[in-house]
Amino acid sequence: MSSSLPRIVVVGCGQWGRNHVRTLHGIGALAGVADRSPERAAALAAEFGVPALSPDAAIEGDAADALVLALPAQAHGPAARSAIAAGKDVLVEKPVALDAADARLTAEAARAAGRILMVGHVLRHHPIFRALQAEVEAGAVGTVRHVVSNRMGLGRFLGMDAVWDLAPHDVSLILAIAGRSPERVGAARRTVLSDETDEADIDFNFSGGLTAAIRVSRVSPYRDRRFSVVGNEGMITFDDLAPAGAKLALYRHRVRREGAHFAFAEAQPSFLPEPAGLPLEAELRHFIDCVATRRPPLTGAEEAVETVRILQLASPLRG
Incomplete structure (x- = not known):
């Protein structure tokens, strides 16, 4: 990877996580992959020539400057807040949470820590x-x-x-x-x-x-x-x-x-x-630029919270 780019680890090696891995590798910013399945992480890491990590090691360790979180939606908030507490910037796949209160907690954590929080609204x-x-x-x-x-x-x-x-x-x-x-x-x-x-x-x-x-x-x-x-x-x-x-x-x-x-x-x-x-390459290059310059993302914390708030209003069964 290029020494001039932030080191980014992708946490979550499902279908969309693999897309992030492939694209970040092409950009030259991929520093590792992590998944709750060690076998899946190892296979993807070997394919792209990067270290395989556990999610906890990726979030809490020093192998990355920033993370892409491509997890089940209910896991995004806790993982993002842990990463922010560990001093990392995060791009979280959509939706950032399944209720607005959880989304606000993540947004507030990013603001308080001065970290970049970006939501993956790729379109x-x-x-x-x-x-x-x-x-x-x-x-x-x-x-x-x-x-x-x-x-x-x-x-x-x-x-x-x-x-x-x-x-x-x-x-x-x-x-x-x-x-x-x-x-x-x-x-x-x-x-x-x-x-x-x-x-x-x-x-x-x-x-x-x-x-x-x-x-x-x-x-x-x-x-x-x-x-x-x-x-x-x-x-x-x-x-x-x-x-x-x-x-x-x-x-x-x-x-x-x-x-x-x-x-x-x-x-x-x-x-x-x-x-x-x-679109995904443009999104990830924008995230990389935000990490480097500290500019607010196009789809940042405010939009992350507002989108979840609207989805919740459109989903009365989720209260």
Whole structure:
């Protein structure tokens, strides 16, 4: 690994942890891997030529300057707080906790210790979402009136319901566009083919009349990964499943009042340039920069707490 980069150990060698390991190795910042299964940690460590550690050794020892925690959600808070107490910066995979009180404890621990706490809302770092956000902020659709995010498909029955598993991404994206917290959150949750929530509709009301909606499903017969922003002068959509060249589309649709009625003018989409890059690599490079410069992360402690608060409001069964 490069001597100019912080030493980062990944704790948790499941599917997403392996993605972090592979990406950090490519960047040159991987200092080790840890897992509660010594055999799994050893196999991954051998593959990438780094030490295998126990989670306790990674968190409390001196092999790392910073950690990536890719653990079951209920373990994130205690592990993050232990790492912070040991003087380490942490990137915690989403969700950072399963209730807002636990998320606040972690955020407060990071603030008190002066450590970096970043939550892994990887789609905030997607180059095409960043391009969409820049277009919106530049006024491409006028005043933003509504945001809608769909994340639908079949699968991911991982012992966590669809709201907590899928919606954190969409909550983070909506908060980025809104630039503020919602005044009201409501949800309709449905158990369809499992014992947990399989799909849900989440609605938001923000100050100034802005609204937003999320639909997540793991029992949809088709896949849908679209994020759209509707303004008074147009609409823009990021369709992650569209072919290259058609993922970011600006529609100059207009709706206008004509007396007591409304009329609309439909326009063909203008497909905008699609910046290249891998979201996870961008996220990890941002974390590395925050560790080196002590700048607050794009998805830091405040967003970590707010996202969990919103998910909890959308999940009455979790109290």
